[in-house]
Amino acid sequence: MFDLNSYLVSKSNYINKSLDEILHDRLSSSRIVSAMKYSLMAGGKRIRPVLCIAAAEAVGGKADEVLPAACAIEMIHTYSLIHDDLPAIDNDDFRRGKPTCHVAFDEATAILAGDALLTLAFQILSSVELKNENYASKWLSVVNAISHAAGYQGMIEGQMRDVASEGVMLMTLNELEEMHSLKTGAIIEASIYCGATIGNGGIEQMKQLGIYAKNIGLAFQVADDILNVEGDPDIMGKAVGTDKNRKKSTYPSIVGINKSRKFAEKLAGNALQALDGFDNRSDPLRAIAGYIVERKK
């Protein structure tokens, strides 16, 4: 029987160790590196890098091969949180139970630390040891997938729409889904795509993993919306009810909490189905699909 909890702990430790090593260098006394470390090591769930590694393993690849991609993706996720938390955007003072970067340091440092993490992600992706030349074009396609997902055609456009929609609460279900697909879905899909690409997945495997990714990406967001209504702030390390206070459109606000829960379960079911042709090396991905809708934080 596959134990997801041990898997998540072991992979998180593996990722944390690598992230720590990347920033452990001669400049570690600098304020910018302190701020980068502060936010990067603030105890995130590491769900994106774990998905990247799990996707590689599902197609027979090795964790250490995809580790640079996994770390780069977590850096991009962290940068997006630092910038979203800024006073000019979401103005959040706490994240994961700790003061946000601009509170712990200052606003200028937080802006630049976010920039630095985004830039470092691409430095990591391009610093891989090239075993062979075919490997170089694969990593270039990883850079492309991640920059596309994180940029103005993905995560940033999603964040723009999220900011614009605040206080309006007039989104249709389609608009909400499109926003989430841009804001959080694209980078989750890229995590899985990159893991499977470096892990040498076949065409049909890539296609099914794409379906898996699309479904858990959306399920992740629906679950997030539900947690913002009925989650436990002590477990989550952040306030709940904030979506409602900000008059943000969410799944619960549009279709109600029960339909939202059913929708999340249906999405997780679709994700599982996409893995039908995979062997037990995809057990982590299967378990994560369930975890995403059942998690408490």
Next chain:
Amino acid sequence: MFDLNSYLVSKSNYINKSLDEILHDRLSSSRIVSAMKYSLMAGGKRIRPVLCIAAAEAVGGKADEVLPAACAIEMIHTYSLIHDDLPAIDNDDFRRGKPTCHVAFDEATAILAGDALLTLAFQILSSVELKNENYASKWLSVVNAISHAAGYQGMIEGQMRDVASEGVMLMTLNELEEMHSLKTGAIIEASIYCGATIGNGGIEQMKQLGIYAKNIGLAFQVADDILNVEGDPDIMGKAVGTDKNRKKSTYPSIVGINKSRKFAEKLAGNALQALDGFDNRSDPLRAIAGYIVERKK
């Protein structure tokens, strides 16, 4: 006789056309793309991308081959200006004679437009048509050089030191030089390195171009400091005297205006000397060395 002015106009037009095409897509009605375009097309000198192209040509390469690198570098330069102008950092309302991005749009949009330009730079660098696999590893090394120069070991660390030094005016000449080398030198060196790499420069050529780059990078900054003292705000499109008002350490504040001018000339001379072994295809680089210290804006 080589005519630098025609060269700069023709290369700038070439770069502007490409930048315009990159952002001319289906999402062009979105607010984030409008903000990206606004700052990217605000009439910069395009000195970094021109250097990238000129370095490629100096070693026998072609402008169209290095164009993606040239455009990516200009995007990174523009993002850094957008973020530096933010209220939390330099709080500048005007740039190149136009309202800065956060004034023309809003602060959230300016933060995200900067992020988007930085991310798009890497998307462009990884979207090149791969003629062969050797080409893939070259572009990966370009991604690496640019991310290194733009990140916490380069431009961002330079900006951190610049922010920290404001109002203090206690820098030594060495500290000032190190700050400039990080803040503006690293990305100028990367521009030239990337052009010469894609242009297939030889080892000795790369070495000499590295010396050229180091010298004009510093000369550029010394000239900037001088212009901030005695430039014409109408020609420059921005205020002068701001360094003094902000009590920033500059070359003129440390060694005086005359010694600063002589130092800039000496650096330009060093840069020219590094090109001694090159043929007339490096004439643009030679002329740029002179232009950098004599420019009026």
